[in-house]
Amino acid sequence: MHTMGKTFIVSGPSGVGKSTVLHALFEGRDDLYFSVSATTRTPREGERDGVDYHFIHADRFRNMIAEDAFLEYAEYVGNFYGTPMRLVDEAMEQGKDVLLDIEIQGAMQVCAKRPETVRIFIAPPSWKELERRLTARGTDSPEKVQKRLLRAQVELEMARDYDYFVVNDTVENAVNELRAIMCAEHCKPAERIDSVLNSK
Ligand code: 5GP
Numbered sequence: 049m050h051t052m053g054k055t056f057i058v059s060g061p062s063g064v065g066k067s068t069v070l071h072a073l074f075e076g077r078d079d080l081y082f083s084v085s086a087t088t089r090t091p092r093e094g095e096r097d098g099v100d101y102h103f104i105h106a107d108r109f110r111n112m113i114a115e116d117a118f119l120e121y122a123e124y125v126g127n128f129y130g131t132p133m134r135l136v137d138e139a140m141e142q143g144k145d146v147l148l149d150i151e152i153q154g155a156m157q158v159c160a161k162r163p164e165t166v167r168i169f170i171a172p173p174s175w176k177e178l179e180r181r182l183t184a185r186g187t188d189s190p191e192k193v194q195k196r197l198l199r200a201q202v203e204l205e206m207a208r209d210y211d212y213f214v215v216n217d218t219v220e221n222a223v224n225e226l227r228a229i230m231c232a233e234h235c236k237p238a239e240r241i242d243s244v245l246n247s248k
Pocket residue numbers: 058059060061062063085086089120121122124129130131149150151152153154155
């Protein structure tokens with residue numbers, strides 16, 4: 049058991065199936081906290097305000113930047129996305145592990161501020177499969193799909209700097225790998241040694 053939660057960043061190209069994997073990971077786990085981001089993009093069908101994202105207007109987003117309310121924020125394919133800081137910190141203080149589903153620029157900002165953050169990249173099993181998943185989703189125009197693919201190429205090249213690389217071939221495999229990573233991160237000596245030494 050740990051007293052302070054850890055922050056895990058989960059990045060991966062859009063269309064890789066991150067939300068499906070994360071939903072499965074969170075099932076029945078009230079020791080985990082999913083950081084709900086704020087975004088200026090319009091909701092997709094089925095997305096709920098306050099659950100998937102806080103869907104906010106660009107003016108409100110700018111105000112939050114000015115108030116220093118974001119742990120990080122970035123522009124991604126024409127929209128803004130940001131992590132509200134307060135709830136992340138509260139969850140960690142309660143001993144919960146926090147998951148941030150954020151892209152690479154945001155991940156770099158978080159790690160600059162908090163180097164102990166663990167970065168996990170979720171990749172598709174192949175490039176063809178990513179193209180197929182993005183097109184099959186049917187929510188973006190062909191032009192937007194191309195933009196997302198270009199962005200995915202850049203992200204995959206930058207993923208070498210991440211701590212872990214999970215391939216989403218099946219949701220079950222990806223979830224098992226995520227669980228194993230999170231468990232291993234809590235078995236580091238720095239996490240545990242003091243509680244044993246202080247129990248003398
Ligand atoms: P989508 O529009 O497909 O939901 O998300 C697009 C990208 O934005 C994804 O790569 C997702 O991880 C990223 N994203 C979502 N929320 C945030 C956030 O708060 N900050 C940053 N930097 N990226 C985010």
